[in-house]
Amino acid sequence: PRNYSTALMYSFNQRPDTVAIDEPFYGIWIDRLITSQYGCLKDEVEFFDWLKATTKQDPIVVDGNEIRKDPKSVLTQICNRLDLPFLDEMLSWPIGPKSCDGVWAKFWYNDVHSTTGFRPLSGIKITENDVPTEHIPFYREVLPYYQKLLAHSIRT
Structure with missing residues (x-):
């Protein structure tokens, strides 16, 4: 699926002990994101730091490429961190x-609705050379935030 947060929600929705609920406020967040200088990554790093300071534990960070590379390994690690048994x-x-599915499903979930699991990693790696020239300043601005979160993500 194109949207890995939705795929992760679908994954946990398969558990008999879990109820998954989609985010109903995502559209409002997107409107704010478009006008945001840093996008969501700065906010996510700040939230990560707050959670870590508050709980004295590293929050769970999942990279879409890693879960595509080996869904079972990443899901097992997530479950272990949550003290839940992994279920096939x-x-x-x-x-x-x-x-x-939430209210946005009919607009955004066509791709994920066509899947029955995590699609394999495509092997495409995005670098600064792939970024349109007009977006390079933004890319350079947010890259450190992405790299910080990536450094804490679950690895296979």
Whole structure:
């Protein structure tokens, strides 16, 4: 799926002990994101730092490429961190809309609705050379935030 947060929600929705709920305020957040200088990564790093300071534990960070590379390994590590048993059912879901889909599903989830699991990693690696010239300043500004979160992400 193009949207790995939705795929992760679908994965946990397969558990009999879990109820997944989609984020109903995402559209409002997107409107603010578009006008934001740093996008969401600065806010995510600040939230990561706050959670770490508050809980004295590293928050769980999942990189979309890692979960595509080895879904079972990443999901097992997430479950271990949450003190939950990993279930094989988390690796797949039925095709089509889900009961946990939120109000945005009909606009954004066509791709994820066509899947039954995590798609394999494509092997495409994005570098600064792939970024349109007009977006390079923004790319350079947010890259340190991305790199900080990536350094704390679950690895396979």
